Amino acid sequence: MSEVGSTKRFRPETRLVHGGTLRSQFGETSEALFLTQGYVYDSAEQCEARFKGEDPGFIYSRYSNPTISMFERRMIELEGAEAARSTATGMAAVTTAILAPLRAGDHVVASKALFGSCLYVVQDLLPRYGIETTLVDGLDLDQWQRALRPSTKTFFLESPTNPTLDVLDIPAIAEIAHKGGARLVVDNVFATPIWQSPLSLGADVVVYSATKHIDGQGRCLGGIILSSEAFIAEHIHNFMRQTGPSLSPFNAWVLLKGLETLGVRVRAQTDNAAKIAEALASHPKISRLIYPGRADHPQAELVKKQMRGGSTLVGFEVKGGKAAAFRVLNALQISRISNNLGDAKSLVTHPATTTHQRLTPEARAELGISEGFIRFSAGLEHADDLIEDFAQALEKA
Ligand SMILES: Cc1ncc(COP(=O)(O)O)c(C=O)c1O
Known part of the structure; x- marks a missing residue:
């Protein structure tokens, strides 16, 4: 196979199309799609050399595969990372990035505002193995500082948060982590690699659910962990090989092709989201609207500093609680009810009864996930059709 040279000198759009090609x-x-589990060797000596790491070829697709390598290499070039490992799902990426480097007695600090399954990993799973965790209000820098202990190894956050779209100060939180000897892991799913580059903001590790915008067309699950060579070699490489949360070559191929159009899709979906946010902001049936691209976003200044664009997601609260929110969801004719996001098709979610139903009502209230709260993921439809659809659905609220 011949390697197409590094595309790091080019702009992101060019890297998305050509980066990492073999x-x-x-x-x-x-x-090419290398739908193969394994590889054959020219000789027993070559096979031995591969296993010793003296010959750079492929061994087994749980370890690596040419199509998976292309996906990882393209993501590395896009993200400005040194190394990456892709996983079967976004949750496999989150779990591996957090759990693999830790041992009993270590401590993790995480923002409370996390996707439900991420919260499960931090709050329920880690303590079972003797890893203590502290949840903080991610917007409050003092809480991150106060939560630090000598045993703190990892800070973990999402920004913008799911589903209330708060924007956390990545450089400031990274600085607190580093001064305390910890690493910062950022779940960048909501921002996408198009609008935010956590590694350049001071984070040490970035994780994605590639299921979302990277595929972007509702086809397959996937995830990826991006970081330094040292972090991947020391903490992730062996864990992935031996425990096997690997991405399938077929899904890697779908995701690789998804990357080619990622920039175009995310820009168009962000334009749609901004138009819908504008149309809904002053609607009499909506009590609160949050959109990271608007001047009235609570962290608007921070958005300008650390993100290159708004978001494909809009959050809003319908007056009248769950019953009114359900009436709106059921009346929509274009935006479909789903717990997914980042798709070419517009999707609407009721977080209180889906992605965040595991939380207690008090925990949801603390995060601003009210019974009337709806998360809208903008697709690629015409903005006017989406706006008209919301207008007729909100009449039924
Ligand atoms: C912020 C965030 N992180 C991680 C995940 C998990 O990704 P996956 O469904 O690919 O496992 C999701 C969504 O499911 C998410 O919204």
Whole structure:
């Protein structure tokens, strides 16, 4: 296979199309799909050398695979990371990035405002293995500082948060972590690699659910962990090989092709989200609207500093609680009810009864996830159709 050289000198749009390509002897235009579990060797000596790490070829697709490598290499170039490992799902990426480097007695600090399954990993799973965790209000820098202990190894956050779209100060939180000898892991799903680069803001590790915008067309699950060579080699490489949360080559191929259009899709979906936010902001049936691209976002200054664009997601609260929110969801004709996001199809979610139903009502209230709160993920439809659809659905609220 021949490597297409580094695309790091080019702009993100160019990296998304060409980054990481490995071209076979057939000179294919589109990246090849190597749907193979394993590899054969020219000789027993070569096989031995591969296992000793003296020959750089592939061994087994739980370890690595040419199509998976292309996906990882393209993401590395896009994100400005040194190394990456892709996983079967976003949750496999989150769990591996947090759990693999830790041992009993270590301590983790995380923002309370997390996707439900991420919260499960931090709050329920880690303590079972003797890893203590502290949850903080991620917006309050003093709480991060006060939570630090000599045993703190990892800070973990999402920004913007799911689903209330708060924006956390990544450089400031990274600085607190580093001064205390901890690393910062950022789940960048809501921001996307197009609008935010956590590694350049001071984070040590970035994780994605590639299921969301990276695929962006509702087809397959996937995830990725991006960081330094040292972090991946020391903490992730062996864990992934031996425990096996690996990405399938087929899904890697779908995600690789998804990357080619990521910039175009995220920009168009962000434009749609901004238009819908504008149309809904002063609607009499809506009591609160949050959109990271608007001047009335509570962290608008921070958004300008650490993000290159708004978001494909809008959060809003319908007056009248759950019954009114359900009436709106049921009346929508274009935006579909789903717990997913980042898709070419507009999707609406009622977090209180889906992604965040595991939380107690008090915990939801503390995070601002009221019974009337709806998360809207903008798709690629015409903005006017979406706005008209919301207008008729809100009449039924
Ligand atoms: C912020 C965030 N992180 C992680 C995940 C998990 O990703 P996956 O569904 O690919 O496991 C999701 C969504 O499901 C998410 O919204």
